[in-house]
Amino acid sequence: MNRARALDWLFAGSLAVAFLLQLLPLPAPLLALKPYWVGLVLVYWAIEAPERIGLGFAFLYGIASDVVAGELLGEQALRLVVLAFIVLRFRARLRFFPVWQQALAVLALLLNDRVVMLMVRGFAGEAMPPPTFWLAPLVGMLAWPFLYLLFDDVRARLRAGE
Amino acid sequence: MRSDTATLFAEGPVGTLRLIVYLGLAVALMVFDHRGGHLETLRRGASALVEPLYRLAALPADLARATRTAVTTQESLAGENRQLREQLLLAQARLNRLDTLVAQNARLKALLDAQKNLGLSVQFAHLVDVDLDPFRHRIVLDLGAGAGVVVGQPVIDAHGIMGQIVEVLPNSAIAMLITDPTHAIPVVVERTGLRTIAYGSGAIDRLELPNIPLSADVKPGDRLLTSGLGGRFPAGFPVGEVTGVHADATGMFAAATARPAAALDRSGEVLLLKDQPPPYGPPEPVDEMGPPADLAGAAPRSALPGAAADATP
Numbered sequence: 001m002n003r004a005r006a007l008d009w010l011f012a013g014s015l016a017v018a019f020l021l022q023l024l025p026l027p028a029p030l031l032a033l034k035p036y037w038v039g040l041v042l043v044y045w046a047i048e049a050p051e052r053i054g055l056g057f058a059f060l061y062g063i064a065s066d067v068v069a070g071e072l073l074g075e076q077a078l079r080l081v082v083l084a085f086i087v088l089r090f091r092a093r094l095r096f097f098p099v100w101q102q103a104l105a106v107l108a109l110l111l112n113d114r115v116v117m118l119m120v121r122g123f124a125g126e127a128m129p130p131p132t133f134w135l136a137p138l139v140g141m142l143a144w145p146f147l148y149l150l151f152d153d154v155r156a157r158l159r160a161g162e
Numbered sequence: 163m164r165s166d167t168a169t170l171f172a173e174g175p176v177g178t179l180r181l182i183v184y185l186g187l188a189v190a191l192m193v194f195d196h197r198g199g200h201l202e203t204l205r206r207g208a209s210a211l212v213e214p215l216y217r218l219a220a221l222p223a224d225l226a227r228a229t230r231t232a233v234t235t236q237e238s239l240a241g242e243n244r245q246l247r248e249q250l251l252l253a254q255a256r257l258n259r260l261d262t263l264v265a266q267n268a269r270l271k272a273l274l275d276a277q278k279n280l281g282l283s284v285q286f287a288h289l290v291d292v293d294l295d296p297f298r299h300r301i302v303l304d305l306g307a308g309a310g311v312v313v314g315q316p317v318i319d320a321h322g323i324m325g326q327i328v329e330v331l332p333n334s335a336i337a338m339l340i341t342d343p344t345h346a347i348p349v350v351v352e353r354t355g356l357r358t359i360a361y362g363s364g365a366i367d368r369l370e371l372p373n374i375p376l377s378a379d380v381k382p383g384d385r386l387l388t389s390g391l392g393g394r395f396p397a398g399f400p401v402g403e404v405t406g407v408h409a410d411a412t413g414m415f416a417a418a419t420a421r422p423a424a425a426l427d428r429s430g431e432v433l434l435l436k437d438q439p440p441p442y443g444p445p446e447p448v449d450e451m452g453p454p455a456d457l458a459g460a461a462p463r464s465a466l467p468g469a470a471a472d473a474t475p
Contacts, residue, residue: 019215019219020215020218020219023215023216023219023220023292023293023294024219024222024223024292024293025219025220025223025291025292025293026293028366028427031293031296032296032297034293034296055180055181055184056184058184059184059187059188062188063191067208067209067211067212068212068215069294069295070209070212070294070300070329070336071294071295071298072192072195072196073191073192073194073195074187074188074189074190074191074192074195075188075192077184077187077188077191078185078188078189078192081181081184081185081188082181082185085181120192124192124196126343126344127343127344127364129297129364130297130364130365133297
């Protein structure tokens with residue numbers, strides 16, 4: 001009972017912290033390198049706790065993220081639904097990949113996410129972003145092992161402390 | 163292989179149908195939002211919940227700044243103080259010289275019976291240090307509807323135009339910088355008086371002026387000022403400085419790049435211009451023309467199907 005509640009807190013807390021990280025200011029040259037934290041956290045929970053993450057949840061989380069970023073409502077909802085769909089489809093394989101292989105898969109996911117984003121913004125009539133637009137997925141890939149190990153460790157401790 | 167995929171993938175409610183439904187929902191939402199208006203109230207309500215999040219996200223940066231101030235040595239503070247005092251002296255001297263010019267200007271203007279005056283009414287606002295999207299140049303300010311901020315107010319700093327307010331929340335406002343890829347500002351080249359438009363480039367240190375006539379006289383180093391056309395920005399504020407001129411892809415126009423005058427990526431405090439300039443340009447179109455409707459008769463209406471359709475909504 002206690003453990004389940006702690007897990008709930010970890011889940012909700014990680015989603016909220018992803019929002020904050022997404023908003024965190026960085027020095028101007030590093031701005032383009034900021035990984036898509038919201039997406040990364042969603043991917044983690046989709047792999048580890050698919051009973052919590054459905055497409056509907058991804059959609060609502062995306063709407064919330066859009067409101068936070070003050071953007072076109074639905075843009076991130078669309079991106080996160082696509083992300084969640086792919087992860088849930090291939091979850092059985094992704095789960096048993098070693099971490100480095102998972103990181104590569106995450107890179108592919110984030111690149112795909114960038115393509116979706118480009119399509120949405122293209123339809124909205126925005127100009128082509130600069131080449132640095134494509135760097136963030138690489139940083140996301142590098143961040144993945146740390147995020148994965150951190151969350152796994154926290155969850156293992158929760159389990160042990162039961 | 164077929165059965166293999168079935169056991170591997172047939173788990174959970176992630177059917178393609180659901181995917182299509184949610185994608186359709188997201189697209190519909192985007193279209194509604196993009197087409198304007200429909201979701202404005204919902205957005206405004208939700209945005210009010212988001213404000214505390216902005217403040218929270220800005221905390222680490224504020225903290226870092228406070229720490230830096232706390233640990234700066236007496237010496238560097240004294241140095242900065244001296245430097246500022248010198249700058250103040252210089253500015254004061256310049257102001258004194260300007261006073262005579264202002265007096266002269268007032269006299270000449272009175273002679274010309276000019277209606278416009280350049281009195282500035284400003285609000286002082288701080289930046290809330292959050293990053294909404296690295297590829298859109300928006301900043302969050304700590305004044306909102308509560309302080310009388312309205313959409314469209316120009317934002318300036320000590321060096322020039324920064325941008326304009328695009329969204330107002332109860333206690334904060336979001337401004338679009340002039341370098342945002344979707345922003346355009348009417349400018350005039352100070353040296354020659356050439357009017358053109360400066361577009362945002364998406365890079366924080368560059369503006370694009372893509373449509374200058376080939377015969378026009380524009381050189382690197384020319385200063386760009388707001389022209390006041392369009393009525394959004396008052397005339398005469400520095401916008402930037404031309405850094406390069408080249409032929410555009412078609413060869414029909416010259417294109418120039420410029421560096422914004424305002425310290426877009428460094429300003430921590432900004433000024434919101436309060437008094438909107440009177441709108442320039444052609445007068446509002448007159449609604450009613452010709453004889454009154456009851457005298458007009460039926461014949462012209464049927465002759466103009468478009469007008470008839472407009473008249474019966």
